[in-house]
Structures are given as structure tokens and as C-alpha cells.
Amino acid sequence: MERLFSHRQDGEACECVLTDAGRSSDAKMTFLHGPPRCGKSSLALQYAFELVKRSQDEEAMVVLVLHVSTKGNRHRVVPVDPCESCNTPVKTGQDMIYWNRIRIKYLENASQLRHFVCSFHMFEGINTALIVDDLDMFCTAPAQIYPCMAFLKETMEYMRSKFNSGLVLVLGTSQAFPRELRRTLRRWCELILQIEKSNNDAFSIHEETWKSEVDWADILPLFPVTYRIDYTFTPDSPTTQGHLQIQRVDASS
Numbered sequence: 001m002e003r004l005f006s007h008r009q010d011g012e013a014c015e016c017v018l019t020d021a022g023r024s025s026d027a028k029m030t031f032l033h034g035p036p037r038c039g040k041s042s043l044a045l046q047y048a049f050e051l052v053k054r055s056q057d058e059e060a061m062v063v064l065v066l067h068v069s070t071k072g073n074r075h076r077v078v079p080v081d082p083c084e085s086c087n088t089p090v091k092t093g094q095d096m097i098y099w100n101r102i103r104i105k106y107l108e109n110a111s112q113l114r115h116f117v118c119s120f121h122m123f124e125g126i127n128t129a130l131i132v133d134d135l136d137m138f139c140t141a142p143a144q145i146y147p148c149m150a151f152l153k154e155t156m157e158y159m160r161s162k163f164n165s166g167l168v169l170v171l172g173t174s175q176a177f178p179r180e181l182r183r184t185l186r187r188w189c190e191l192i193l194q195i196e197k198s199n200n201d202a203f204s205i206h207e208e209t210w211k212s213e214v215d216w217a218d219i220l221p222l223f224p225v226t227y228r229i230d231y232t233f234t235p236d237s238p239t240t241q242g243h244l245q246i247q248r249v250d251a252s253s
């Protein structure tokens with residue numbers, strides 16, 4: 001996820017961002033969860049944009065899967081405001097080209113999601129990342145979640161073998177995936193990120209870890225670094241304009 005927050009694309013420094021150069025926190029498959037109305041969908045869309053913008057391949061595209069019930073809801077996402085220190089992301093005339101390389105696919109249920117992911121090779125174009133927003137709108141029971149995760153991981157591997165690059169990001173509401181269930185998602189996701197509300201409009205993202213006497217691997221976070229992203233978010237509403245701004249990123253050791 002650090003691509004979105006590190007401001008590193010032009011190598012410029014920003015006093016709000018602390019990263020350990022050379023280290024990448026991009027996992028091949030990530031699960032990001034948080035409370036309702038914490039800006040997940042806005043972060044997902046901005047992440048898709050950053051992936052496209054920073055891709056080496058000018059034709060690379062990102063596929064964003066959304067639940068059909070969110071179609072036409074223009075209050076669902078808010079644009080990310082530029083950083084107060086370094087002004088990232090800077091809006092340019094090129095942006096439309098990047099937005100056009102994000103392909104949105106609306107699906108209805110777990111069965112459609114499985115089918116789409118299994119037939120991903122039929123979806124034409126150089127699709128190098130797949131983002132599934134609101135997984136809990138497609139499935140909440142392990143019997144539905146596990147096959148989807150398995151197929152998503154297989155699709156990530158397919159993208160990597162075909163295009164030499166492939167990322168999967170799955171987002172969900174924390175309550176729909178109890179902590180023990182989230183732990184089982186580590187089978188497929190290298191990184192589980194959790195969004196927590198601090199106060200008012202302040203949120204933070206950090207890696208979720210589990211302490212275990214039995215399995216030492218579960219104790220260790222994936223990245224032995226501090227990994228914390230602070231941002232402020234207020235949702236869009238019919239009367240007020242939403243707001244999302246990254247305040248501080250700390251991914252230094």
C-alpha cells in the first residue's frame with residue numbers, strides 16, 4: 001500500500017512521510033478492513049489510480065470489482081486531498097488517461113465473483129491488479145469466503161506469470177470478518193491491514209497481528225517495521241462535501 005502514501009514517485013521528500021528507502025511494503029495479496037464509513041472505498045479507488053500511474057507498462061490496467069448495489073451512488077467515494085506539506089497527489093491534465101485505465105466491474109454475489117475471477121484470463125487487456133471492494137457484500141460465511149480467496153490468489157499468480165506483475169487487494173468491513181476469521185485469511189493474504197478510528201475524523205492503518213504460543217509465524221508481523229498511516233476522513237453526504245487527506249506515514253524501522 002505504500003505506493004499510495006509514500007509520495008515516492010518522483011523521489012521527492014515530504015516531512016509527513018517517514019519511510020525506510022529500499023524497503024517495500026507492497027504485498028502481493030492484502031486484506032484491508034475497517035469500520036463502516038472509514039474511507040475504504042475512497043482509498044481503494046486512489047490506490048487503483050496510483051497503481052496505474054506508477055506502472056512501468058503504459059497499457060497496464062487495474063480491475064476494480066464493486067458490488068452492483070453501489071452503482072450510481074456518487075457519495076460513495078471522495079477524492080484524496082493533496083498533502084499539506086508536499087502537495088501529493090498533484091492533479092494534472094494526464095490524470096484522465098490514468099482514470100481510464102481503471103476498469104470497474106459490477107457483480108452481485110459470491111458466485112458471480114468466483115466466476116469472474118476464475119475467468120479472469122478471458123478479460124482482455126493487460127490487467128495487472130485486481131481490487132475487490134466490500135467483500136462482505138458478496139460473502140460473509142467461510143464457505144463462501146475461502147473459495148473466493150483461493151481463486152483470487154490463483155488470479156494474482158496468473159497475472160504474475162502472464163504480465164510479470166500482479167497485485168490483489170481485498171477490502172471489507174471489520175465486523176463482518178471476526179478476528180479469528182481474519183486470522184485464517186493469512187493463508188492467502190501476506191498482509192492484513194486494519195483501519196482504526198482514533199477520534200472524530202482521524203483514522204489510522206496498521207498491520208494486524210496475532211499472538212500465538214503455538215505458531216511462531218503468526219506472532220511476527222510481515223514487515224518488521226513500524227507501519228502506520230494516519231489520515232482524516234469525512235464521508236460525502238448530500239449536504240456536505242467529503243474529505244480525505246493523508247496526515248502522516250511512518251514505515252521506517
Ligand SMILES: [Zn+2]
Nearest residue numbers: 014083085086
Ligand atoms: Zn506529503
